[in-house]
Amino acid sequence: MLDTTHPSLPPRPGVGFKAQHFSDIQADPGPVAWLEIHAENYMGDGGRPLAQLRALAERFPISVHGVGLSIGGEGPLDTDHLARLKHLVDWLNPASFSEHLAWSTHEGAYLNDLLPLPYMQDTLARVCDHIDRVQHTLGRRMLLENPATYLEFAETEMTETDFLAAIVRRTGCGLLLDVNNVHVACTNRGADPVAYLDALPLDQVGEIHLGGHDAQQDEHGNPLLIDSHGAQVADPVWALYAHTIARGGIRPTLIEWDTDVPDWPVLAAEAARAATLAAEVAA
Amino acid sequence: MSGQHAFAAALLAPRLDPPAGLHGRGGRGAGRRFDIYRNNVVASLIAAMETGFPVVRALVGAEFFTAMAGEFVRAHPPSSPRLMLYGTAFPVFLAAFAPVAHLGYLADVARLELALRESYHAADATPLDPRILTTYTAEDLARMRLRLAPALRLIRSDWPVLGIWQAHHGGRPPQPGPQDVLIARPGFDPVPLLLPQGGGAVIAALKEGKSLGSALECADSEFQDSDILELLNILLKHGAICGFQGEGHNA
Structure with a gap:
């Protein structure tokens, strides 16, 4: 195990690490903690x-x-994948481990996307079993991220927020609240994102994600937002972020930028904006 | 059929309708919304192939590669989330893909690109100090079994596969003829190296754990005994020998 001395993430900005930023970060991480x-x-x-x-x-x-x-x-x-994850976590001893409320593998084929699931009693039981197994194997509490979704299931029986809250109650895991995903998913199903945030157990949020999205329309003329992680954080997402931390407190906040990755100063400026907003809310 | 089974099948089959039981805003059809998932899956895997096989892509052209990679990713989706190793089935796919049958070397170029990627992610190892070899007699050396670096890879081709690869990195046009290529990783960046004619059989034998003497006996006829010095030199210079195994020579 590496000799790391970071028991938890600080309630300050972080960024998704990209190899092309390695030298910049080592030279001057700016607001990135x-x-x-x-x-x-x-x-x-x-x-x-x-x-x-x-x-x-x-x-x-x-x-991680x-x-x-x-x-x-x-x-x-x-x-095998869980064993590889354990190997990485045991070696790195990271300050946090998180995963998604989604599926990506079916019958041995890895589909490389975060795919949606219906919210009902049997999917709840299965997700909780899987989280129990992950937390037991890794020997630590994990955070579960709310998804960006584009469609809904007729068989769904409960809201996503009730589903997430039930998972937190049953497994003891925490939440990784992706505020951009809240905006994307609520817009896509015509729901109120503030009501979504207010229905979550915000005291169980261990980390916040902010990222950019693309805007399209579906074939019926309804807005259809795509979680692209390829742009600056949009203004409505900053507003939801301010609401989140005003209600739930300041949390470690990540700027995600995974496609069309910008030069380091642009990414660092997004992180600085998150820190400024948090300071304003705290004042 | 389970929900995820139908969902996964429709993701990989562009002509299938979205599975039943999905809807968009206000209960309306999910067609375009399902296509977002469909596109994410296929486009992201094609992007992984483009990153992994840049020279194959240059050889066939970007547009053709995208179409061909689309067929590949639907037929051979990844078997694990470690996309760094995705595409191991690509050389065999290329060898059987009729539209590129006239490009006989393409599968070997793909094998070379895969091997470079594997080498990049292979375990680190401390190379042997070359000076230690001068302390052994020729008889000692012949009995020794080398411990090779985990990042070492060997590609044996009936085509000038390294010449083709180098031509796409600013080198001169390749000359016809077979090539044996060694991939070593002196630091963090894999380097493809041309072996002396017939040297591939010797490296293959060394990788199997044969002694230097036995490996030399495996050499093809065009390999001269004096070539072994050049071969050892290539290995040592690029940090490809990490020590010895067995016979009390554990380094």
């Missing part, structure tokens, strides 16, 4: 990715964010 990595990108046996991660972990609290565990899958968890 912690870094998040996608677990799957660090599941090689060695080489530059793990060397860079080792160097960053000596200086910054690290959040999984994108491939398929916690919402109908089938059992991929034991």
Whole structure:
């Protein structure tokens, strides 16, 4: 295990780490107090990715964010993948581990997207079983991220917020609240994002995500927002962020920018904006 | 059929209707909304193929590659979320893909690009100090079994596969003829290296754990005994030998 001394993420801005920013971050991280990595990108046996991660972990609290565990899958968890995750977490001893309320693997095929599931008693039981298994295997509490969704299931029996709250109650996991996902999913189904936020157990939020989205329309002329992580955070999302931290308190807040990744100063400026907004809300 | 089974099948089959039981805003049809997931899956996997096989892409052209990679990702979706290793089935796919049958070398170029990627993510290892070899006699050396770096890869091709790869990195047009290519990783960046004619058989034998002497016996006829010095030199210079195994020579 690396000798890291970061028991938790600080309630300040972080960014999703991209290899092209390594030298910039080492030279001057600016307002960025912690870094998040996608677990799957660090599941090689060695080489530059793990060397860079080792160097960053000596200086910054690290959040390991999984994108491939398929916690919402109908089938059992991929034991090999869970073992790889345990190997990474045991070595890195990160300040946080999080995954998604989504599925991505079916019958051994990994589909590389965060796919939606219906909210009902049997999917709730299955997601809770999977989270129990993850937390038991990793020996730590995990955070579960609310999804950006584009469609709904006729068989759904409960709201997403009730579903998430029930998972938190049953498994003891925390929430990773992606405020952009709240805006995207609520817009896509014509729901009120403020009511969504107010229905969540905000005291169980361990981390907040902010990111950019694309705007389209569906074939009926309804707005259809796409969670692209390829742009600046939109103004309505900043407003929801301010509402979230005013109600739930300031939390470690991540700027996610995964496609069309900008130069470091642009990303650092987004992180600075999150810090400024948090200071204004706290004042 | 389970919900996710139908969902997954429709994601990978562009002509299938979205599965039943999905809807958009106000209970209306989910057609375009389902297509977002469909596009995310296929476009992101094609993007992974573009990143992983830049020279194959350059050889066939970007537009053709996108269409071909689309067929590949639907037929061979990843078997694990570790996309760093995605595409291991691509060389075999290319060898059987009729529209590129006239590009016989394409599958070997894909094997070379895969091997470079594997090497990049392979375990670190401390290379042997070359000076230690001068302390052994030729008889000692012949008995020794080398411990090779985990990042070492070997590609043996009937085509000038390295020449083709280098031509796409600013090199001269390749000359016809077979090539054996060694991939070593002195630091963090894999380097493809041309082996002396017939050297691939020797490296393959060394990788199997044969002694230097036995490996030399595996060499093809065009490989000269004096070539072994060049071969050892290539390995040592690029940090590809990490020590010895067995016979009391554990380094």
